[in-house]
Amino acid sequence: MPRLAASLVLSTTPLATQVELVRRLEAGGFDRVFFGEAWREPVVPMAAALLGTSTVGVGSAISQIYPVHPVVVAQQAAQLDELAPGRFSLGLGLGASFVVERWFGVPYDRPLRRAREFADVVRGVLASPEEGPFTYSGELFSVTRYRLPFAETAVRVPVHLAAVGPAMQTLAGEVADGVVVGALHSERTMEQTLARLGRGAARRGRTLDDLTIWYYLACCVSTDPDRARAMARRSLVYLAQYPHYRAVYAEEGFAAEAETIAQLVRQKEMDRAEREVTDEMIGRFAIAGTVAECRDQLRRYAGYPGVPVLHLIPFRMDEAEVQESFRLATELAR
Known part of the structure; x- marks a missing residue:
């Protein structure tokens, strides 16, 4: 069995319940539990999870880089x-253009330049307690003599970039400590990555x-295998809304299906989309x-590079399910 993340x-779902779920994982x-920036911002849930656990890694996957300044994120x-030294990792990503523009009122422009400069500033700020006040003059961001006031030494936080497209993946290899691969992939696309x-x-x-x-993998574990497949199907419908995932569907031979799903x-x-x-x-x-079926299915990823991140998007399903x-998924690593 590969190592697992979630x-x-x-x-x-109340934060207290989420923390209890992290404890179970x-x-x-499980090696690590990620929190995504979607219906909730991730900082408060991650802080609660770090304080409520003792060994598991906790990270963002991802924190969106458009609505905030990198000094604040650093x-x-x-x-x-500081809450849990060595257990936190920072995952940064672009988000979807329609979300950025609709929710945050920010133009979705120059994404690669923004990602590069954002990572540069975060790293510079985290290093400032040892390297001195940080100054940066980029095309999109500028910082003048900023130093973290509450850290005595450089803060060693791994920085990962979420990357689906070719240019972003190349950038991640250049500037990040790692990459968060998108939720759709195959052996062929992983070779390209x-x-x-x-x-x-x-x-x-x-x-x-x-x-x-880290590569995301839609996963639903249930005592009812038919229900599990129905819930997984809803996660795949959700992903078809996003242009970058429709491109992956197309590359894998499901272009017509993905376009039809998105249109529906x-x-x-x-119901028709599902x-x-x-x-x-x-x-x-x-x-x-079931647990046994999912364990068998996971074995086909034993040769994949990296660590699978099991996820289930609560799209048209009760969050209790x-x-x-995830409670059943805790049996997969045993």
Whole structure:
């Protein structure tokens, strides 16, 4: 069995319940639990999880870089590391263009430049207690003589970039400690990802061995295998809303299905959209079934680089079912 991580993207579930779920995942042998910035901002849940556990890693996957300034994000990262030294990791990502522009009122422009400069500023601020006041003059961000006031030494927080497209993956290999690969992939796309990461790493005199790779994997565990596949199908419908994931579906031979699903979602025809998700798509992109079935399905990823991040998006499903799926998932690593 590969090492395992989990991603919690919950909305109505109380924070206390989420922390208890993280404790269960910790006891179940999971390496890390990620919190995504979707229906909740991630900093408060991550702080609660770090204070409520003792060994499991906790990280953001991802924190969106458009609505905030990197100095603030570096401050948050340093304080989270202060709560639990060595257990926090910072995952940064672009988010979806329509979310950035609709929710935050920020133009989705120059994403690669923004990601590069954002990572530069975060690293500079975290290093400032040892290297001195940090000054940066970029095309998008500028900082003048800033030093973290509450840290005596440099803060060693791993910085990961979420990367789906080729250019972003190459950038991650160049400037980040690791990469958070998107939720849709195959052996072929992972080979492409490794090649791009390697090219980026070479620009800094590094190799793939210097990078940590996390890849997301839709997963639903249930005592009812039919229900598990139905819930996994809903996660795959959710992903089809995003242009970058539709591109991956297309690369893997599901272009027509993905376009039809996305169109039906826009028309609010959710039941019809779910019926367009084929068994082949579930088998290719998801883990779904009983504990025993999911354990068997996970074995096909034993040769994958990096660590799978099990996730289940609470899209048109009761969050109690999502919680139960993760509780059952704690048996997978045993």
